[in-house]
Amino acid sequence: MYAQMVKTDSDRVKSLAEMNPQERDFQERVDRGEKIEPKEWMPEAYRKTLIRQIGQHAHSEIVGQLPEGNWITRAPTLERKAILLAKVQDEAGHGLYLYCAAETLGVSRDELLALLHSGKMKYSSIFNYPTLNWADIGAVGWLVDGAAIMNQVQLQKTSYGPYSRAMVRICKEESFHQRQGYDIMMKMAFGTPAQKAMAQDALNRFWYPALMMFGPSDKDSVHSAQSMAWKIKINTNDELRQKFVDQTVPQARYLGLTIPDPDLKWNEEKAGHDFTEPDWSEFFDVIAGNGPCNRERMNARVKAWEDGAWFRDGLVAHAEKVADRRAAARVAAE
């Protein structure tokens, strides 16, 4: 999931009996599994929450280009370089679908970017971690995209039509990315001792940050309950984290890599693994801007935006000139 701790503006979830007729009608449609479309009535809090969630997701896609882009020029073969380029291009494309989905809720891409650049909107904590060796590119695909898919697969069923449809396309590409990431991990884990050491190092550094991607436990969170009632969140963070761990453990075992958690073990009773929670104080530090790469990531995005102002202004000015010339030609012809 690329959206963490999305607020809903509610202090508790209203029951159907407490809702006015319009709200009740809306909630019943959601309950029946109907899709809500852009021009239809929706509670203001639903709209705002979706903007936060979709915006955070979109920002994550574009900031997420940076840690992977970090290795494009150093990819070890032409094929790996091509695959990574295609992947990063997909991420930018996901950003585009998601900003478009957010636009249907009445907020422009430029407005969302301004909120990102001023630090008022967040992106996923995971992208504040560095990619230090080539196996990190494998680990990002395997673990980060793997964690993202856990949530995004569910979000294909989300109540908001444009978001749901964007998610269908995104999921197809993300599962491909995850397989590519795992393929890099296999090459590294089954390669030379130096490559295997890089693979283990990558897993050591990305394991807990990947678990943090689901956000802290939200079983008692009113925001989470509200989002689930609106079907813009389908599972709790803990459910998804458990599913992710259960899926990933055998994959790591196949690679011959050790998950950096001495207390990780199968629990027959719950038919899942027991595992150590990530260090949530680290998570809150990263969210607060103190992760290893927060400043670099934001500086890079702000610089790209500011350095590109002349480019965007130039295109707008040209479009206006062309429109003026057409208008003048029409007048002359009349």
Next chain:
Amino acid sequence: MAALADTAAGRAALLEFLLRTGDNTLILGHRVSEWCGHSPVLEEDIALANTALDLIGQTQLWLGLAGEVEGQGRTADNLAYLRDAAEFRNVLLVERPNGDFGQTLMRQFLFDAWHFELLKALQGSTDPRVAEIAAKAIKEVSYHLERSADLVVRLGDGTAESHRRMQNALDELWSYTGELFVGDDADEALADAGVAPSPASLKPAWDAAVARVLGEATLAIPSSGYVHKGGKRGVHTEHLGYILAEMQFLQRAYPGATW
């Protein structure tokens, strides 16, 4: 063509040509990929990644064929990752630093306009392997040219600031375009055998396309006719060494590993 590949000199000329063509796409692809995540607008991030991806794909084909023609068992990856700067045959234009986005675009346009003419001619190559790669690549490159020409026009004829930047970019890069049209003995042998056009033969069409686009962009073609050259015979600018140091790092640091 049969005659060309039958002699050692003919094979050497063909190898030289394939390395030049593949190295151009490799180094330009590398430069373009440096923008990843840093461009002025999301659509450009996508377009640049796409362009770089096309160029790297073409590199695999050209250098793959180069390895075949060389006949010493070297793959496209061996050629890309295990040669040093003096063995690279790309023109100097493609290794110019990215500069601002205007310089990147202008470099792309000047190259695309040439690349398109080259591939158009290569589709009729007497070497079917060359013709086949050209036929595939020209589909991608005609789009590259359409995009870069369009942006050069819009930015040249945009604001005063965008016009100034595009003119600067053109002034900066112009003296690196002449090398595209300078031929040597290898080029002559290939042209005689109908494998590739002589570099000079591409100039009239390039001149016309460039003049048309720059005219529409309200940009002035620099009057200097000076030509920086050397890349085609392995004498590069200082920049190439850094590109290779970065690109080849893993292959050099961990020789023999499979990735």
